Amino acid sequence: MNVVMSFFTRMYGLPVYLDTVGTMFVSLIGGIFPGIVTAVLTNAASTIFNKEAIYFGFISALVAIYTAWFNREKKFDHIKKILIFVFVVGIGSGALGAVIQWGAMGRPQTQSIDALVEAFTIQFGVGDFWSYFIINLLLNILDKGVSIFAALLLVHFIPKRTCINIRNSGWKQKPLSINEVKRIGSLSLSSLNSLRIRITVMLLGCSFALTAIMGIVGITLYFKNAKVEKAEIALNAAKFASEVVDPNIIDECIAKGIYADAYGETESALRRIKEGITGVDRIYINQLSSDGWYIVFDIVPEGVKKHIPGEKEKFDENMQPYVGSLFKGEVVAPVEISSVSGWFIAAYYPIIDKNGICMGYAAAETSLAFVSDYMRDFMLRVLFIMTSFFILIIAFGLWSTGMGMVYPINSIEKSVENFIKAGDDQVELDEAVRQMRAIDIQTGDEIEKMYRIICDMALNQTEKIRSVRRFSEATLKMQDGLIITMADLVENRDSDTGAHVQKTSEYVKIIVEGLEKKGYYPEKISAKFKSDVVRSAPLHDVGKINISDKILNKPGKLTPEEFEIMKTHTTAGREIIEKAINTVKGEVYLKEARNMAAYHHERWDGKGYPEGLHGEVIPLSARIMAVADVFDALSSPRVYKEAFPLDEALAIISEGAGTQFDPKCVEVFMDALPEIKVILNKYNQKV
Structure with a gap:
């Protein structure tokens, strides 16, 4: 239902999504965990036609949590309560969605919303972001209102007994009441040593560690490959630049600058190389001196201050290890340089005249600053994706440990406590054993085995007490008979x-x-x-x-x-x-x-x-x-x-x-x- 509705609204360019109808429906019937599973998996499935859908999975998961909680605590039994739900969910999901789309992705998902934002901005004279924020809140209120009414309508047509059977299908024992679940939940969450908390934290920690490792490895590999690619680009650009520069004009260009005869033509050729090779930020030609070099040509992006011909520049500390190779006229392997001017890779290719003398170097720089931008964008998107799965993992941890361990163990504990409190009262003992056996734990593991052993032990103990009581009663009757007989002898x-x-x-x-x-x-x-x-x-x-x-x-x-x-x-x-x-x-x-x-x-x-x-x-x-x-x-x-x-x-x-x-x-x-x-x-x- 979520995937189909999302597909059609996207295909027709509607400003609403209706991708939480199924999530709300499942949350109303099955509770929090099934609702979260539905939310996360349907958002993942929607990436088939909308690659950005996965980033909104955690919002759908939060909608599932709030829907299940509201249904349990408040009940959708009055129009006023439904409207409160719609406004809370609409405003919450709208605000989070606006931050993700505008802040992380830089734009709304659909053109129809773009058009509404533009119209709103023109009409009311507010900024684009605030226009989009307000419109997104209003659209989400509408979206969630239609979704909850559709979900409630669907639930209305399902028999009540079926709903109860679905909700109770996950229990591995006799289903507990809402108050019993709350009591056990509050006891578990109030203690950091709770089994439920420890297992959930373990699952979450392992998932977070795995995500972090995968993210770090992915970024490292990407960065390594990017540096190799950028180094190759820089080296090729430097080589091409060395081939278009006549070695014999370098001295003249240093002396006369832009007024040298071949300066303009050579600069144009160098600029064409820079613009023709994607990723090159700067190309410059220099001539070596004892403690640095003289700039001959400097091709930089528009708006960036460039060096004038003949301007001297000292060797950067990053270049010190390569000075010897430069004076020998050797090709210098791409160098990673980080300075106040930026973070980039530079390659140096010698310009050799016909006599084999190195007249200067052609240098090309490719920026690595994009890597930090990419890392920020990558980590942000990973965070959005993994948040939904973290919510799913937490829900799974709480649900599985609750159904499989916490609730059964607590039920056993309570029944044993009642058995102990019964003392030697046979009626209360029999009732305590009956209630213990009625729990009917079916986890299929050591907990069930322990439960069966405790039940047998309690039953055997009760029967022994019954036998002792019968023997005691017989003894008392005999004693009373002796007393009466003695009294009758006197009487x-x-x-x-x-x-x-x-x-x-x-x-x-x-x-x-x-x-x-x-x-x-x-x-x-x-x-x-x-x-x-x-x-x-x-x-x-x-x-x-x-x-x-x-x-x-x-x-x-x-x-x-x-x-x-x-x-x-x-x-x-x-x-x-x-x-x-x-x-x-x-x-x-x-x-x-x-x-x-x-x-x-x-x-x-x-x-x-x-x-x-x-x-x-x-x-x-x-x-x-x-x-x-x-x-x-x-x-x-x-x-x-x-x-x-x-x-x-x-x-x-x-x-x-x-x-x-x-x-x-x-x-x-x-x-x-x-x-x-x-x-x-x-x-x-x-x-």
Whole structure:
């Protein structure tokens, strides 16, 4: 599309080019890299009919970059945005194009623009350059406006799904979102040690070095050949000049100058030689003296001051090595001379009379100053050409390392990080593995191999954790079963505490969860604490194993002596569980069981037993159990009493807040009345 449009606009001499329609179209669908490739290669292809097209490739590449960026960031979804795009691209490409065409090439590309510049200059009285600059801006705004509307129209007729498939075709993994690409790109570009930056710089450095070497070699070879050619021209011109000068008139011309008889005719012949041999800047005839020579004839370009006949000129330092050869009448090989008068090659051919005597020398000079002009023009054109390829190389480096390395490695890194963060949460671990496998990296190299190994490792690790968890859960169930069995052994000795263990455990769970919901004791209540307290609750009366059946199942009120014995079940329970703790190393949840067994009869006001602890000095787990234990004792029948009605039992609990019980524990217990009723009904105590 770019090549065809450029061909027809050039063939018909139109002042616009329309050579970026295809570039914009590809950039809209494929993104930056495909757009740059299109821009550079189509400009290169256009050199078939327009040899100067290659110099504008970097402008087209910049248009591709801006089009893709604008489409991603701003969107072409409003006429105002489209007009902003047109003006920015038009002014930018117009300004760069004007500088290249006028500054480097010295003229516009088409005659139609020449005519517009001339008309504009005459009409507004401004200089040719500014006329061309303004016209080029306006034409580029028009050109880019037509191009973007044409490109958007073409995109409109392509199915959205096709556009998405084309844009995602370069991914070697699951395509990332724009935000993910930006995040990874910013991380890469923010570090000079980034793999992406290093590889791109390496490619660019190698390309630049290769270009520089090729340029230097090319200029060196050209300069060497040019010097050989110029030397040959100078020598031939000097030889021809020596043949048209009569040796016998040299003395007369020095003495009489332009008034010598043969001066005019000889000067005309010499001038014809200079004008007839391309590249000769000066021809002059001289006669040697002891420290220099006398000028006889001096043929120079028009406007350059020439020496008059008989004027003496000393030997230049560049000529000192050849003075001996001059006095011997030998042909002097072309000499490269650099002085204030210029940079040139000079050849000297002797003028020999019929007696074999050297009467003087014919000299011819060819300038080498053109080489510096050529080098400047050559390097400028190489710069324009290579800039587009440098942009292409940078884009290729960023694209290839991004798609093949940076994005896959970053995706692997992020998935591994999520896997690590999942810790031992099985659900999160499974999700992390699923997301890791969903990346689906297909680079076909070591990165893909590493990715597959990491996926397998993560999957195996997850399955091992699942197996360990199942084993741990089975172990915990076994431990909990042993605890319940131990508690039942104790409870079964008590004739009237039916389901006491189960009910108190459920009350404890209600209270601890209520404290957490209200934000009470946040420094203490954690998931582990809740689990430990609920699991330990059945052991709170384990110390009753040491109380005799006579006291434990006595139908009447205990005597003071018997009550003192009954109170020892708290210390006995503590000793039993401490022995278990010492036996089973690391079972921290038994520490809460010890606290509950030892202190569930302590009171908030310090009047409890066995140690008379008060307030928050009492372990929280024991304060929770105190409420649960007393409520169950009140609401359940005993051999020495009937069960209290629910309202009366709740009233007693409420009255004990701040004296017997922790007020916060009582508060959350009372707030959970519906759940309390469910538990009572569950254990056949209708309320």
